[in-house]
Amino acid sequence: MSGDSEAILPRRLAICRWLLRVYRLQVTVFGKNLSVEARKALSPSAYQEILLDLYEARLENRQVYQSCLAPGGPPATAHRQAARLEALGAVSRSPDTSDHRRQNVMLTEDMQAVLDHFMDAVEAATREFAARSR
Template identity: 35%
Template sequence: MADSESWRANLCKALIHERRLMGEALGFELVENANFDILIELYLARMERRQVFVWSLCAAANAPYSTAYRKITQLVAAGLILRHDDTNDRRRVEVELTSRGVTVLDNLIRKLAGTRGSPMRLPGGTN
């Protein structure tokens, strides 16, 4: 993993941890943001080169399974993620970011990094 990719992965892990802390403190139903949780999990998985399946993504969303599944469907419709059957086990459905989803998350992470004093620079030399 390259330095900038490592920094992005660490930021994603910190964001996931912060979301979990907020959920534990206030209750996940009060701080629900399943779309963000799903996208950050998929972005991190892409950097870590690991597969993500619907059932594990639903758990990462910190929401009831039906809600998380509905959010996955919305993100597919928005063109940010895609689902496809696992070629090794047809019972599993893999989920990953589309190229558009990667671009959106790259831009978001760069902007979030700028708010945290990251060494990552935004285009144009500003943070």
């Protein structure tokens, strides 16, 4: 994150948290009001939440373990999700130095840059929308 001004990081973190809140609200509302088939077809991707969670963790300088990617689910789900994201070049995994049974997961530099750009674009779109709504 070198080169980022101190003012940008809190804004990006706030936007990320807002997007996570909207994502989780959508999942909750869809889950309560749609059939299982419709919910699967219309719900946002689970990878979206993982990427936002990893982005938030990176901005907060927190480590994320692979097992945390699918809370409440079986460890195999977290492993599959991490492997898929790694194959897509979105994350990297490495053994935890204090406990080799755990895998650390973090965004790749390329994915970090994409998400930085996305947060900035969301902020700009929000400002534009607010200006037109006055």
